[in-house]
Amino acid sequence: MVPLSHYLILSAALFAIGMFGALARRNAIGILMALELMFNAVNLNFVAFSRYLPQTMLQGQIFAIFVITVAAAEAAVGLAIVLGLYRNFKTVNVDEINLMKG
């Protein structure tokens, strides 16, 4: 059988990749994609814990469902914001959108 720590390390790697993308990409849509990677890593952790640790009420899977729902809401609002940015600034590169930088 696959031990729990394998899943945790895989999820940590996925999270680190997503974090690098969120910090380093210029394109705002690329940043949102990296955020989705991080959400997936967290969900993988929840599901793995819910499979391996003793529990009474499937907390891990339930929480993963709620994370997926909130992630969907986040993606919809985030992409609407990106569209608004593009309309106002004619770019989606976050390092060119520096209106509030003194």
Added chain:
Amino acid sequence: MTVTQAVFFLLAAFTLGAALLVVLATNIVHCAIALVFTFFGVAALYVLLDAEFLAAVQVLLYVGGITILLLFAIMLTSRISARGVKIMNEQAGISALVAFAIFALMVFANLKGFVLAAAPLPASYATASLGKLLLTTYVLPFEVVSILLLAAMVGAIILAKREREKD
């Protein structure tokens, strides 16, 4: 090495490779396609973890919904075949350092904390009890999340709507 382990390592390599492609690919459309493969890999890992319902939700919502939304946003904003454009900002090096440090820290904590819980519990057929729990114990968060979805939907429509010309 058992079959399960082989499948796990195959899926892990597939998922991580696709995830790297999401972060590093130059063309943003390629990133979106690679993201689809990452989602499929994670869905397969859910099946491996006996979470069939979550695997189905993952495919329906992420592969079917969010990716389409992302592709729409890409086509509505950027010039797709922009070549020679920098995809990373100037913090790329230090970001890689920070991400790797976080990864090392998490691996360290995992190996230190969860060696004992190595063997999985006996498999349970969870989908039916998942549905029951969502409508009994967890019914309040369930309803709250539906309100959140409504708010997000209205908010997205308001934000994405073209502003009316001011006369």
